[in-house]
Amino acid sequence: MRLLFSLACAATLTVGALRADDLVVRAGTIHPCGGEAALTGGAAIWIQDGKILAVGKDVDAPIGTPELDFGSAAVIAPGMVATKSSxxxxxxxxxxxxxxxxxxxxxxxxxxxxxxLRAGVTSVFLAPxxxxxxxxxxxxVVKLAGEDRATRTLKGSTGITGSIASGARFAPGFWEPRLPATVDVGLGFENRQFPRTVMGAVVALRELMSFAAGKGDFSSEYGSEAGEVLGELIRAKSVWRMRAQTDEEVSALIELFQGTEMQLVIEGLEMAPDSAARLQAAGHKVIYQVTQPTLANYGKEADKERPDPTVAAGLANAGVPFAIQAWSPTSLRFAAALAMRGGLGAETALEAITYQAAQALQVADRVGSLKAGMDADLVVYNGAPMDVASSVLVTLVDGKVAYDAEEVxxxxxEKSAMKGGPLAGRDPLGALPRRATVLSVEELHLGNGEVLSPGEILINQGRIVEAGRRVSRPSGAKVVTGFAAMPGAVDVLGHLGMEGQTPSISKSFEMRRMVEPGDRVDREVALAGTTTVNMTASNQPQQTTTLTYKPAGLDVDRMVVRNRGSLILGWPSGSTAGLLHKEKEYSAKWTEYAKKLSEWKAKPKKSEAEKEEDEEKEDEAKDEESKEESSKKKKKKKSKKRPEAINVTGTFEGELTLGDESAQKARLRIMESEDGSLQGTLRTADYPDLVYLEGTRDEYKIVLDAQTTEGGMRLGLELNFTDNEAEKPLLEGQRLFRGVTHEFSLPRVSTDYPVAKRPAMAEEEEKPKEKSGKPSPPTVDPLLEMLRDARKGKASIFVRVDRQDHIRSCVDAFAAAGIKPVLVSASEVNAVVASVRGRIAGVILTGSPVTTMNRGLVTYNRYASLQSAGIPVAFASFAEEGAAGLVDVATMAASQDWSPQGAMRALTSDAAKILSLSGKVGSLEAGNGADVLLLDGPPLVPSTRILNVWVNGREVQR
Amino acid sequence: MKRFPKKATLALSLLCSALTLALPAEAGEKQAIKAGTIITMDGDPIVDGVILMDSGRIVAVGASADVEIPWDAEVTEAPDMVAVPGFVEAHSNNGMDRTNETIDMGAFFDVQDSVNPVAFYFEDSLRYGITTINIQQGNQCVVAAQGAIVKPFGATVAQQLVRPHAGLKMSVTAKRGKSRATQAAALRKAFGDLRSHLEKLVDEHKKGDDRARREALAQGRDYDGEDGKGRAMTGKGWTLEGMENIPRVEIDEKLAPLLKVVEGRMAVYMYCGSPAEVHTALNIARENGFLHRMIFVLGSGCFKAADEIAAAKVPVILSRTLVHTERDPITSEETLTFEAKVFQDKGVAFALTSNNSGLESLWYQAALCVGQGMARKDALASITTSPAKILGLENRVGVLKPGADANVVLYTGDPLSVTSHVNLVFIDGQPVYDRSKDVRLQHLMDGEQPKGTAPSDEEEGEMHAGEGPSDDDKKGEGSDSKGDK
Incomplete structure (x- = not known):
């Protein structure tokens, strides 16, 4: 028994020391308010039973007490007290x-x-x-959160609340219906109510005070109850809270209350810039009302005054303690910041919406400051509270979370994942950070050579939203501080993602099928600073394409920056020259096609049908051979006798036969543009997302392609007609997806294409030459297509070339084709700078960019020299996970006759330029993907460490 | 099945033009119902039972073997039917010509003066098996009229009355033109006015002033009764010395009903539309001593204040909206709360109402409760015994037991099923509704032209015989209604 007892005691003791509702909250800065100086450089608050137990640089909470640490950038201030609310x-x-x-x-x-609560207001005044x-x-005065009504009621009655301002001087007439309303008695009439002027208001208040004191009966003017209740309130020494907007009204109140015992709080003062001294002398409490910025007309007369936001500064200068109130609690912080205009300090402004506001409402013993014994109502901001760019992370009321930005x-x-919003299906992990992140650093290296110091970027939904010295902090934004930030490095040519000496891969192979999200090595490369890799097989055939991807992307969709990123060719090479030649023809074909198409007009349906009918008759006349043959021919005819290949725009609904012979619903929507290209969407039961298709048609043959997260999808379809009626078209064919072929049969159910306007069907005559009437586009060749794109600056062509004469001829040949190539390897390019400048897109060197000359007496940085000559250069790893060393290689290169800024450009923005990916990666500009490195020192300096890496706005986990 | 006389007096047929029912006087004093099942709400249901009624009261309820039917009783044979006590509507604003008054302080109004005995509402009530209705003024009030408990049968209000002056209606929810605070202030002012009036009377009496007496006599108020003498004031909230000297008739008639409330002699039906107002209502009730006589008439969502209501032991009349819906601000997910269950779990006595809706009549509300998982017994109690207790009529209505009012409803089946309907209703031991003779219903179901609604009385016979618009109706709707049956 004894033993048991002592055990029980021990248990109780432990529980006593470590209480479940204890909480320690930490942040970089704490503003206790109530006259106390701010604690900076890390501070903590210990909360117990909803009350503050201790505030300090550190607190003596028992080990194991739950802690909430918001980091060094966070600032804690008391929950704001709104002296006005609705x-x-x-x-x-x-x-x-x-x-x-x-x-x-x-x-x-x-x-x-x-x-x-989201704005950081925890207590409000309820006006009557x-x-x-x-x-x-x-x-x-009540709290805006909490369980118990009694503890939430900070003050059941703050005393008498009234106003002598203009609004109160126009009370409507008072009318009480008489009972019974007979002819003799009448319905009565409206009694006009006092007051109309400031002096009237003073008289009325004097009358009411006498009435309350039992001197005189004013029940007919103010109602019998007024005197009685007011008398009780005055005898209980209630505080008067009176509104006065102008200097006249303020003086009237001060004079009225002069010599009385009654406590007065003057509220308003919007148009009272000259009352500060008088208020200081009178010693009344003051609540300054900040006027909401509006476009209101205040009138043009000389005595018309506009609200003056500098009144608060005047009060502060005169030594009048005052609270600040806003038009609405949600704008309280903004209003206080507005009142800072005119020289009011941030500390005073913060006090005015916390401690001073609590004072004015007679609740400073419980809220408004962070001291031991006070209620644990506090707000955690992601920046300075009086900086309106900062926002609230967490609001605690009585030590309990009342608002949590992260939770929201x-x-x-979760909701968008659930409801099929824009992120549905694509973000199963809920990984897309909805919550904004602000990176605040002393040096922000944009990548293009520009440095902002200090600098900040705002990241939201994977992109950089804002970059500048100071950016906004949207609600709940997480702020991360550090010394420097720079864009993630771009490896312009590497093999990360390939396995060793991968044999050369077919040029038609979809390389995006090789990448896989979540790979550990990929992540390590990203953490070392290389966030984008232009990948190709290490064993390159003559012509090969690359895949540009982000190794630490979360899923294939967001990993791939560009499928077929660049085309790698060799020089001198017959095939390259041949390719350039072919490209000329290819482009010419397309030009011709475009021209034809622009001339083409669809043939009227009727004439076509008539023609076919005639043909059929002719054929029948001719075919007078054996019955069998004739029937065969007829069959042939029948199958031939299809209505004209009509415009296929519309919705097709039908079934998709799966491998196990089961059928599933499918809906295909196609829009046919006038240039003959098709686009549309496919919804099938076996794929969760809508598939966006693009394709072409050749009369009855339709080919549609799409990229899905599970690889490519191809639809090979034929336009058929039920009952040979043009009104009832039917798309039949196959779908190749996930390596499996499925049969399709989709009748058109509507000619509407819900997203875009259906192109009007031209009804004019067509050229008699072509039967279908429509010119068919040339066959798409992916490689030639890339060359075409390169001409438009939408793709980059890498050419491996070394000797100067080769470089010259190569650049000439490409110039003839209108393409600026990227020279790879090009060891002798420095010798021909003058002739290639302006005609190439950039240079990628192999090996160290630094050469030693004159027996070690002179070093020569080839990259530096090319860059200074105006030729973009970039670093390529030519390696797999070796890409992780890219930043260090650049650091070393920068240290030798070069500058970190120059090397930075080569590593980031120029690399992106070379890959024709400016505007996507490589610089910290608004709109770019948020691939950012946070550093503890200046970038590309050997002693600097990479602290954190964000890819697509998401921090890469180690 | 027994047939009762078809003939109606001219007066009644004029009054209730469509309701051709028997006058109570024409049926026998003694009535017996032999029902397949009797749900007594006072013990288990009786199978094959008999309800014996005499002079408007139930004399015996039991198994047919146990109850001997007197030779002179009229017997209604209903072997396939279920007998239930007539349902009790705990709060309704129907049956009045208008529901609300404009003035704040209307305690001197009486709902009786506003009830219209031939309102269709009463006829409808019978169709839905409701036999007791507490008519109270509408919710747009501060202190409103005194209510009346009636039965939905009778040619005059006097015939309908079950209990006059049954409680005072008040509202703590802001009426039009008021805020929550000014509403509360107006409620407090009503009691404050009463108090200052009484103080003035006592004061005047002390000074020997007989103004009030002269006024009362001038108005011809009755000094003979109990109220002709002074009586010490009782009350749990506040009392006033000297009231024993003031004859009650001398109190301002506009305020007198409020004194009854303060003394706990009159129930208060307090409308409370939002949980935020519960606290204020309880405070005012406590201050003025009528907490124990208060009944909440609640709006949807008030379950949030169920703890406070349970602690104050105030019974509640629930709103028509039994399931409260709330949306999550982020996900828009709906949280559905079945309010009756919340009150039931916290031990709060509750009654259901149809809130003046025919579509969501009492049986339907109870059926909805069963659908939400409430025990059948409790669901039935919430439209019978529970409202009866709230109205202080627990020994008279809502239950089938000897001594109770003979209000019996015969259902064709389970009273909480959509497939069964009210076939016969007895009020005070008299058959008052027979579905087979419900002309309005027949018109709806069969397209038959109700008697007395034809263009002229002379043509009535011809109308039924052949031509005219009614014939078209017949053809058009006949097939449909047959399908329904």
């Missing part, structure tokens, strides 16, 4: 003095206050109405 009752009392109206009656503890009455009633982002992600 959460109280809506609508005013009928009487101009209604002290009996209690705002707390309208408190809805079951309501949601997300927008305010819209504030447009001389005495509107009694206000209240996570749930939003």
């Amino acid at each position: 959460y109280g009752p809506r609508g005013d009392a009928a009487r101009s003095a209604a002290p009996f109206v209690q705002a707390i009656d309208a408190f809805d503890p079951y309501g949601t206050y997300n927008s305010a 109405g819209s504030g447009e009455r001389l005495i509107a009633g009694q206000g209240a 982002a996570r749930r939003l992600n």
